[in-house]
Amino acid sequence: xxxxxxxxxxxxxxxxxxxxxxxxxxxxxxxxxxxxxxxxxxxxxxxxxxxxxxxxxxxxxxxxxxxxxxxxxxxxxxxxxxxxxxxxxxxxxxxxxxxxxxxxxxxxxxxxxxxxxxxxxxxxxxxxxxxx
Amino acid sequence: xxxxxxxxxxxxxxxxxxxxxxxxxxxxxxxxxxxxxxxxxxxxxxxxxxxxxxxxxxxxxxxxxxxxxxxxxxxxxxxxxxxxxxxxxxxxxxxxxxxxxxxxxxxxxxxxxxxxxxxxxxxxxxxxxxxxxxxxxxxxxxxxxxxxxxxxxxxxxxxxxxxxxxxxxxxxxxxxxxxxxxxxxxxxxxxxxxxxxxxxxxxxxxxxxxxxxxxxxxxxxxxxxxxxxxxxxxxxxxxxxxxxxxxxxxxxxxxxxxxxxxxxxxxxxxxxxxxxxxxxxxxxxxxxxxxxxxxxxxxxxxxxxxxxxxxxxxxxxxxxxxxxxxxxxxxxxxxxxxxxxxxxxxxxxxxxxxxxxxxx
Numbered sequence: 001x002x003x004x005x006x007x008x009x010x011x012x013x014x015x016x017x018x019x020x021x022x023x024x025x026x027x028x029x030x031x032x033x034x035x036x037x038x039x040x041x042x043x044x045x046x047x048x049x050x051x052x053x054x055x056x057x058x059x060x061x062x063x064x065x066x067x068x069x070x071x072x073x074x075x076x077x078x079x080x081x082x083x084x085x086x087x088x089x090x091x092x093x094x095x096x097x098x099x100x101x102x103x104x105x106x107x108x109x110x111x112x113x114x115x116x117x118x119x120x121x122x123x124x125x126x127x128x129x130x131x132x
Numbered sequence: 133x134x135x136x137x138x139x140x141x142x143x144x145x146x147x148x149x150x151x152x153x154x155x156x157x158x159x160x161x162x163x164x165x166x167x168x169x170x171x172x173x174x175x176x177x178x179x180x181x182x183x184x185x186x187x188x189x190x191x192x193x194x195x196x197x198x199x200x201x202x203x204x205x206x207x208x209x210x211x212x213x214x215x216x217x218x219x220x221x222x223x224x225x226x227x228x229x230x231x232x233x234x235x236x237x238x239x240x241x242x243x244x245x246x247x248x249x250x251x252x253x254x255x256x257x258x259x260x261x262x263x264x265x266x267x268x269x270x271x272x273x274x275x276x277x278x279x280x281x282x283x284x285x286x287x288x289x290x291x292x293x294x295x296x297x298x299x300x301x302x303x304x305x306x307x308x309x310x311x312x313x314x315x316x317x318x319x320x321x322x323x324x325x326x327x328x329x330x331x332x333x334x335x336x337x338x339x340x341x342x343x344x345x346x347x348x349x350x351x352x353x354x355x356x357x358x359x360x361x362x363x364x365x366x367x368x369x370x371x372x373x374x375x376x377x378x379x380x381x382x383x384x385x386x387x388x389x390x391x392x393x394x395x396x397x398x399x400x401x402x403x404x405x406x407x408x409x410x411x412x413x414x415x416x417x418x419x420x421x422x423x424x425x426x427x428x429x430x431x432x433x434x435x436x437x438x439x440x441x442x443x444x445x446x447x448x449x450x451x452x453x454x455x456x457x458x459x460x461x462x463x464x465x466x467x468x469x470x471x472x473x474x475x476x477x478x479x480x481x482x483x484x485x486x487x488x489x490x491x492x
Contacts, residue, residue, distance in 0.1 A: 009151070016359055023355040031351065032321050041327040044344075071246065078245055088180065112194050114201040114274070116233040118488035 157369030170378035174215030176226045181237065182267050186244040186251065186391070189264045190214075191237050191271060195230035200491035202302055203235040203272040205264060207285035210256070210390060211345055214240035216383050216471050217282070220375075223472060228480045234491065235272055239264045239285075244391040249338035251391035253291075253401070254416035261292045265300060276302035278491060280483075282470060283308050283440065287408070290422050290448075291415055297424040303490045304429045305483060306448065307470050308440045311422070312409040313402045315444035318352055323403045330399040334392040342387040349387070352438050380467065409447065422448070428456035430486050432479055434469035435461055458486065 030036055055070075062069045068076075182189040206226075208214040217238070218226040229236050239261065244251055268277055279301050281289030286309025293301050314320055322328065333340070350357060360377070367373040390398075407413035413420040429452055433445050442461070449459040462469060462478045469479055 016362055020353075020355045020359040024353050027354045028318060028352070031318055034321070034324060034326070037321045037324040038327040040322065041324070041329070044333075074246060078247070088183065112197055112199050114199055114235070114272075116196070116198040116200045117492060 154369045158365065170382060171220050171375055173220065173379060173382065174213075174218045175220070176218050176224055176230070178238075181271055182264070183242075184260075184263075185248055186242050187260045187264070188240045188242055189237060189267055190240060191268075192226055192230055194235060195227065196233040199233050199235045200488065201274060202276045202278050202491040203237060203268055203274055204229060204278045204280060204487075204491075205268050206236065206238040207261065207279060207281040207289050208238060208240045209283040209285045210241050210288070210394070211284060211388055213383060213386050213388070214238050216467065219379050219383075219471055223379075223476065225470060225475065225480060228476070228484075232484050232488070234487070237264070237268045237271075241388055243342070243388050244339050246338050249334075249392035252393040253397040255391075256288055256394060257291045257295065257415045257420070258418070261288060262296065269300065275300050278303040278305065278487060280305040281307070281309060283310075283466070287311070287402075290408070290425065290452075291413070291420045293425045293427065294420045294422045295415060295418050295424075297426060301427055303487065304425065304427055305487065306429070306431045307479075308434055308437055308445060308466055309431065309448060310440045310444040311448050311451065312444050312446075313406050314409070315441060316403075316439075317441075319348065320403060322348055322351075323399050325404050328399070330396055334396045338392050339389040340392065340395045342389045345390060346385060346387040349384075349439065376472065380472070384467070409451075411451075422451050423453045425452045426454050428490055429454045429458075430483070431457075431459045432469060432482070433459065433461050434464045434466055436464065437466045437469070439466040 059069045059071065177193040178190040179193070180188060181191045206214070206217065208217070218224045221227060226236055226238070265277055269275060277300055279289050279293070281287070281304070286306035289304060289306065290309065290311070293304055310316055323330070360381075364374070364377050367377075401407045401413060405412070408420075408422070411421050411423065429449070431445070431448050433440075433442055435442075437445075446459075449457050460482055462482070464474050464478065468474050
């Protein structure tokens with residue numbers, strides 16, 4: 001078997017690893033500068049402003065085209081979610097009301113007793129789960 | 133062995149054969165990779181105990197014949213989905229806890245909707261967590277509760293515990309929880325108050341988009357995505373590697389937006405004024421000093437955490453008022469500390485040995 005120093009695959013892995021470390025270190029150093037923060041936030045602020053303006057424009061455009069906007073679709077989804085939540089609550093109430101007969105429902109299934117005690121030190125974590 | 137080059141000439145044909153086979157496997161598996169959806173995550177059976185807007189409270193179905201008296205409530209970080217703690221059978225923290233006899237609940241988060249942009253720190257600390265605690269008490273019939281907070285879920289748990297310091301929290305476990313936000317050096321610089329206009333951002337976009345959150349995480353290690361894709365291609369013949377890659381990649385990119393007011397408070401109170409570290413934090417006008425936390429506490433930190441470096445987390449244990457307190461540093465990174473093959477061997481057994489005796 002070739003040793004690591006002459007194995008091209010191992011050399012490739014080492015090179016990739018070192019390249020990643022080096023690039024991350026270099027970039028992190030650059031990103032701690034106030035200049036980076038200033039440039040990043042100027043660009044980010046402009047993008048957020050442009051996105052907002054574009055969103056407002058699209059809202060008006062879709063309204064004129066008689067199409068639902070994203071906000072309206074989200075509103076619809078919200079209403080559907082509320083209906084689902086209410087159905088869920090009704091389901092829970094029904095399960096509680098039928099506690100005596102609905103033996104298959106989880107909420108009325110018997111739960112394990114809360115009697116567990118910690119294992120004695122000798123019987124604690126099995127060997128396979130010991131930290132290496 | 134060719135002494136001059138350090139090369140074993142006899143191994144070359146074997147090596148070439150192996151590489152050719154892997155190249156063939158890469159082509160076959162590469163096609164599979166793009167045509168399949170990856171493993172199903174978060175599949176441990178559970179019931180939604182309560183859902184309200186961005187908040188979901190799950191109760192996991194017990195897997196043991198008897199459970200410890202004190203139930204466990206996991207508070208997930210608000211930026212990410214809770215299934216990181218319930219990846220696949222055998223690599224699920226939740227499944228591990230259930231099998232070890234804990235009664236497990238999780239406060240997980242959905243993406244806040246546009247109309248939830250006004251959710252504030254008060255909503256999270258004084259409403260969502262206490263509401264979940266009450267529901268866990270009602271469901272389990274127990275007064276005491278152990279709380280586990282992951283990353284920013286740990287920050288929320290600390291704030292909750294310092295305000296509601298008379299109970300019912302019985303034990304607190306924090307994973308990779310920052311309290312000195314100056315030491316999150318890159319995040320601190322990204323949000324430099326001289327250049328980052330958080331008011332303008334929140335007022336214009338409402339909720340902070342997930343792409344922005346994801347970008348800020350990825351900027352901490354800008355080369356990581358590229359090299360991880362190179363490594364994926366090299367290892368695409370290896371089913372276990374690909375499965376693991378897909379699980380973590382899916383989770384890491386499944387970032388949640390943050391409610392606007394909540395993000396504004398994080399930026400101003402924590403990133404700018406470092407109030408949690410300076411003991412000046414308040415939530416809804418109520419003092420939140422972690423010195424007021426007196427319950428047993430375990431803080432697990434990762435040796436190679438690039439998101440929450442040790443410097444940002446190390447003062448937690450010294451500042452809490454508990455007498456029974458422990459910090460444990462384990463090998464791994466921010467995510468591999470809590471999930472994946474290494475967590476199975478390191479953090480989970482440690483947590484079990486710490487919590488078992490305090491759960492009766």
